[in-house]
Amino acid sequence: MKSYSTEKIRNLALVGHSSSGKTSVCEALLFKSGVTNRLGKVDDGNTVTDFEKEEISRKVSISTATAVTSWKDFKINLIDTPGYFDFSGEVYSALRASEAALVVLDAQNSIEVGAEKVLKYTESIELPRIIFVNKMDKENVNFAKVVSDLHIKFGKKVIPFTLALGEGENFKGIIDVLNKKAYEYKGFERVEVPIPEIRIEEVNHVYDTIVEVVAETDDELMEKFFNEEEFSHEEFLKGVTSALLNGSAVPLICGSATTGAGIDMLLDVITDYMPAPDDKRAKRGFRNEDENVRKISKDEPFSAVVFKTIVDPFIGRISIFKVISGKIDKDTVVYNSTKGQEEKIGSLFYLNGKTQIETKEIIAGDIGAISKLTITQTGDTLCDKNNKTLYKKIKYPKANLYFAIEPKSKNDEDKISIALHKLQEEDPSFVSIRNKETKQLLIGGQGNVQLQVILDKLKNSYAVQTNVVPLKIAYRETIKGKSDVQGKHKKQSGGAGQYGDVFVRFEPSEKEFEFAEEVFGGSVPKNYFPAVEKGIKESTEKGILAGYPVVNIKATLYDGSYHPVDSNEMAFKIAASLAFKKGMEKANPILLEPIMKIEVIIPEEYMGDVMGDLNKRRGKVLGVEILEDGNQKVVGEAPHSELFEYAIDLRSMTQARGEFVMEFDRYEEIPSAIAQKIIEDAKEK
Numbered sequence: 001m002k003s004y005s006t007e008k009i010r011n012l013a014l015v016g017h018s019s020s021g022k023t024s025v026c027e028a029l030l031f032k033s034g035v036t037n038r039l040g041k042v043d044d045g046n047t048v049t050d051f052e053k054e055e056i057s058r059k060v061s062i063s064t065a066t067a068v069t070s071w072k073d074f075k076i077n078l079i080d081t082p083g084y085f086d087f088s089g090e091v092y093s094a095l096r097a098s099e100a101a102l103v104v105l106d107a108q109n110s111i112e113v114g115a116e117k118v119l120k121y122t123e124s125i126e127l128p129r130i131i132f133v134n135k136m137d138k139e140n141v142n143f144a145k146v147v148s149d150l151h152i153k154f155g156k157k158v159i160p161f162t163l164a165l166g167e168g169e170n171f172k173g174i175i176d177v178l179n180k181k182a183y184e185y186k187g188f189e190r191v192e193v194p195i196p197e198i199r200i201e202e203v204n205h206v207y208d209t210i211v212e213v214v215a216e217t218d219d220e221l222m223e224k225f226f227n228e229e230e231f232s233h234e235e236f237l238k239g240v241t242s243a244l245l246n247g248s249a250v251p252l253i254c255g256s257a258t259t260g261a262g263i264d265m266l267l268d269v270i271t272d273y274m275p276a277p278d279d280k281r282a283k284r285g286f287r288n289e290d291e292n293v294r295k296i297s298k299d300e301p302f303s304a305v306v307f308k309t310i311v312d313p314f315i316g317r318i319s320i321f322k323v324i325s326g327k328i329d330k331d332t333v334v335y336n337s338t339k340g341q342e343e344k345i346g347s348l349f350y351l352n353g354k355t356q357i358e359t360k361e362i363i364a365g366d367i368g369a370i371s372k373l374t375i376t377q378t379g380d381t382l383c384d385k386n387n388k389t390l391y392k393k394i395k396y397p398k399a400n401l402y403f404a405i406e407p408k409s410k411n412d413e414d415k416i417s418i419a420l421h422k423l424q425e426e427d428p429s430f431v432s433i434r435n436k437e438t439k440q441l442l443i444g445g446q447g448n449v450q451l452q453v454i455l456d457k458l459k460n461s462y463a464v465q466t467n468v469v470p471l472k473i474a475y476r477e478t479i480k481g482k483s484d485v486q487g488k489h490k491k492q493s494g495g496a497g498q499y500g501d502v503f504v505r506f507e508p509s510e511k512e513f514e515f516a517e518e519v520f521g522g523s524v525p526k527n528y529f530p531a532v533e534k535g536i537k538e539s540t541e542k543g544i545l546a547g548y549p550v551v552n553i554k555a556t557l558y559d560g561s562y563h564p565v566d567s568n569e570m571a572f573k574i575a576a577s578l579a580f581k582k583g584m585e586k587a588n589p590i591l592l593e594p595i596m597k598i599e600v601i602i603p604e605e606y607m608g609d610v611m612g613d614l615n616k617r618r619g620k621v622l623g624v625e626i627l628e629d630g631n632q633k634v635v636g637e638a639p640h641s642e643l644f645e646y647a648i649d650l651r652s653m654t655q656a657r658g659e660f661v662m663e664f665d666r667y668e669e670i671p672s673a674i675a676q677k678i679i680e681d682a683k684e685k
Contacts, residue, residue, distance in 0.1 A: 001068070001350060001357055004075040006298060006365040007276045011077045011322070013094040015122075016104035017114030018083030021134040023047050023061055024257035025104050025266075026080045032188055032263045033069040033076075035352065039188075039258075048353035049080040053460055054453055062453050063426070064090040064308050066320060066367060068350045068357070074271040077367045083114050085656050086450035089396040089429030090308075091118065093378070096285030096394060097307045097322045097367065100274040101129040102266075107141045107167075107254070110149045113656045119154060120629070127283055128244050130269055131158065133254040136261065141167040143254055150252070159213065160206055161251040162265055163199065174254060174262050175199065177206045178240070188260030213249045214239030237272065244273050245281045277365025286324055289390040294325035298363040301387030302326030302334070307394065309378045311422040313461055319376055320351065320369045324391070326384065328368075329361040335385035338393070339375050342385065346372035378428050396429040398661055399444030401647035403451050404472065406441065408465040416441075419462035423454055430454060437549070438472035448648055473641050475678065476592040476667050477543030478552045482507040483586035487579025489571050492563075499563035500571030502532055506583035509554035513540060517557040524560040524572070531569035532557050535576030544584045545591055545675075546682035551667065555580070591675040592667040594640040600650065601633050602658040609653050610634055617642035618671075637665060 014022040027047050031039045040047035045056035049065035061082040069076050079094040081087075095101060101122045105115050122129045133146055143164045150158040163175040165182060173184040175195055180203060183190040195203060215225035217239045224231060231239065243249035251269055255262020275282035278296040286305045288294070294303050308320040328334070334343045349356040351369045362368035376382065379393040407413040420432040420443070430451075431444045445451050458464040483506045491498040502524060515533040524532070533555075540550040560575075598619070602610055611621050611634065619638025627633055643662060650658045670678070 001359060002070075003361075003363075004070075004366070006278045006296065006363060008073065009075050009077065009277055009365045010100070010270055010274050011079070011098045011277060011365070011367060012100050012102050012270060012274065013079045013081060013091075013098040014102045014104060015081050015091055015095070015118045016083055017106065017109075017112035018060060020083060020104045020106040020109075020112065020115065021257050022083060022104045023050050023080055025102070025132060025134060025263075026067060026078050028188075028257040028260060028263045029076070029078060029267060030067055030069050030352075032260060033071050033267060035067070035069045048355075049078075051354045054456055058453075060084065062087060062449075063310075064094050064320075065353055066308075066351045066369075068352055068367075071267040071271050075366075076267075076270060079367075084447070084449050085114065085651065086445060086447035087427075087429075088446060089394075089427065092396070093307045093394050095122065095125070095127060097305075098285065099128070099277055099279070099282045100270070101127055102270075103129050103131050105131060105133045105146065107133050107135045107143065107146060108138050110146045111153060116153065117657070123154070123247065124629075125283065126247055128247070128274060129250055130266070130274070131250060131252045132262070132266055133252065134257055136164055136167055136254050137169070137171045137256045137259050139168055141171070143167050147252065154250070156209070157213075157248055158250045158252055159210055160254070161210075161269065162253045162255070162262060163203065163206065164254050165193075165196075171256065171259075171261065174265060175203055176265060177203055177210065178236075180207065185259055185261040188263065190261075190264065210240070210249070211236075213243045216248065217242035217246070241273050242281075245275055245279070286322070286391040289392055292389045294389055296325060296364050298325075298327050300325035300364065301384045301389075302328055302332065303381065303383040303387075303389045303391070304328065304334075305391050306373075306376055306378055306380050306382065309376075309425050311425050313422075316372060317374075317425070318351070318369050318371050319373045320367065321382065322367050323362050323364050325364050325389075327361050327363040328382075333385070334382040335388065336376050336380055337383050337388050337390045338377075338380040341375055343373050343376055343382065345370045377425060394428075397446060399429070399431045399446070400660060400662065401447055401451065401645070402442045402444040402471065403455075404438075404440040404442055404469050405455070405466045406469050408467055412464050412466065415462060415464050416458070416466070419458055419464050422462075423457060427454075435472075435474070437474040440469070440472055442471075446647070447651065471644055474594060475546065475548040475670075477545050477548050477550045477584075477589055478592055479506060479508055479584060479587035479589050480669075481586075481588035483583045485579050485582040485586060487575040487577070487582065489575040489578060491571075492566055497563070497566030498568065498571040498574075499566040500528070500531075500568075500573070500575035501561040502557055502572065502575045502579055503559035504532075504536070504576070504579040504583060505556040505558060506580075506587050507554050507556075509552050511554070512551050513537060514554040515557075516554065519557060519559065523562075524557065525562060525567075528562065528567070528569060528572040529557065531572040532576040535573035536580050538573075539577045539580040543589065544581060545589050546679045548591070548682075550584070551592070555583070591670045591678060593670045595637050595665050595668045596640050596643055596662045597635070597637050597665040598643070598646075598660055598662040599633060599635050600658060600660040601627065601631050602654050604630070604632050606654045606658060607632055607634070610650070610658065613649070613653060614638060617646075639668075639670075640664075 165173040182195045310318040625633040
């Protein structure tokens with residue numbers, strides 16, 4: 001591939017709702033620009049960026065993939081992202097590596113939740129964006145309604161750069177508003193046709209809107225506008241670019257990825273108006289941890305950030321990165337400043353899906369890939385060891401849905417840890433942990449689809465078979481009352497005997513475990529106190545109700561007796577454990593459950609449903625806060641056992657507009673009816 005200077009590079013993330021056609025649009029851009037000689041289809045499983053087994057079988061993107069093309073002497077790096085909400089971490093990392101976003105809408109469904117969320121997010125981080133209204137050739141399409149819906153939600157800044165020539169089965173092409181020309185399409189090739197007379201007034205009205213926006217970008221242009229003077233082509237181009245980069249205009253283009261309509265216009269807008277990486281107005285996705293800020297220039301010392309890792313069981317590890325400053329070639333010795341170690345690079349290449357395009361060097365602003373890095377992970381900074389710099393790590397959303405899994409066989413058990421580690425490298429928003437209390441292996445993520453994909457990858461890519469098992473709750477036991485008991489261990493039948501005798505008072509405590517002694521007169525020698533404490537402490541690991549750890553208990557040793565020959569530490573330890581069991585039985589033992597603090601962010605219209613649902617989960621609302629973006633933050637609490645599938649249920653309740661985080665807060669007594677069922681189940685097992 002030929003070399004391009006930084007100002008001739010465009011980095012674009014394709015984002016939007018699932019099934020809006022992002023991968024198909026990417027495929028159309030590659031086909032139109034001559035990278036591919038056939039138009040791949042998602043349904044046929046032969047697209048460039050959906051190459052994983054799971055993507056082909058599910059017919060949806062589940063992982064970020066890159067592709068590279070050129071148009072009018074510009075290089076365009078396309079980053080195709082998943083639309084499922086479960087893979088939002090992939091979207092965030094792709095947007096950080098881009099100077100612009102291409103938001104794909106399905107014309108049949110107007111603004112779906114995924115598109116709405118990503119439009120709000122890109123607006124909040126001031127990232128320039130293009131909206132492409134795809135599938136204009138499908139049934140039940142109403143382009144005017146799509147534009148109207150966008151204006152209602154995002155204001156008049158959304159400006160149609162194209163209008164549709166027909167829609168649905170009558171869709172023939174587009175009207176280019178900027179140049180006041182109309183085109184009909186046949187097989188990705190366009191033919192200029194006259195603008196229908198009935199549409200000329202509409203075209204002029206939209207064009208005047210663009211002119212007004214352009215005028216607002218510059219005082220001189222504003223003066224020309226008021227004097228009703230024409231803008232030169234250069235002035236118009238410059239003004240449109242400024243409007244797009246400062247967010248006062250969001251261009252909207254309509255078309256079809258399958259017929260090719262509007263794809264050439266889309267390529268023109270990307271190259272003409274979207275910012276180069278070194279444009280001073282471009283937003284920097286990767287920011288320094290320190291004051292050692294690098295300019296996006298090939299003349300600066302080398303630095304780069306890895307924003308995606310592919311771990312293939314056969315090919316090995318591939319690190320996809322963006323060069324922030326300087327350049328990298330095959331002989332570059334890179335320093336991983338995140339890990340503080342040097343890395344030796346393997347091959348250096350661009351990626352078109354899974355196809356590797358070898359290159360000698362990759363310069364500032366460009367996106368490439370390296371094979372066989374050993375310690376580098378997603379989010380790590382690579383740089384010149386003599387000119388160290390460190391970029392901020394990507395913050396991935398926390399896991400809020402967990403599955404408990406078990407390997408099916410010993411063979412699966414041997415392989416599962418390595419497989420899960422590799423899957424975590426590919427998707428840092430996925431976690432796997434071993435719960436120390438329940439001893440269960442848990443996998444966590446953003447939703448059901450993500451975790452199901454992980455299970456399928458374990459099976460299909462790593463030959464690891466698993467079973468999903470019920471999640472266990474880390475319950476606790478404690479006491480509500482007091483008790484005064486004796487624990488006596490006596491074994492004196494022939495040979496060396498054992499004798500230990502203790503009187504212990506048990507009562508509730510604010511501390512997890514508390515031991516005290518009030519022994520007078522030497523009834524229990526001091527050298528046996530530690531054995532008594534140890535005997536009780538070890539006994540708290542398994543309570544008498546359901547075998548859960550005992551907490552918030554105070555044990556006071558106040559009396560006892562001993563034998564000058566047969567007493568020893570083991571005898572007093574056993575006596576203490578006997579006292580513990582009696583003491584628990586007599587002090588009104590109860591079960592405790594973990595209570596989680598939860599913060600839910602939702603649009604106002606879902607407040608009633610969410611608050612009502614929280615009450616049904618034995619929870620309570622602690623407070624409500626109105627956020628700057630108009631959303632509501634509901635702060636509440638609920639038992640952990642009631643929140644296992646809250647991620648799925650909240651998404652259903654709010655049409656995927658709701659988000660939440662939760663964390664452990666405290667333990668609280670379980671209602672007796674529920675406690676009885678837990679105790680019965682424990683005894684049965």
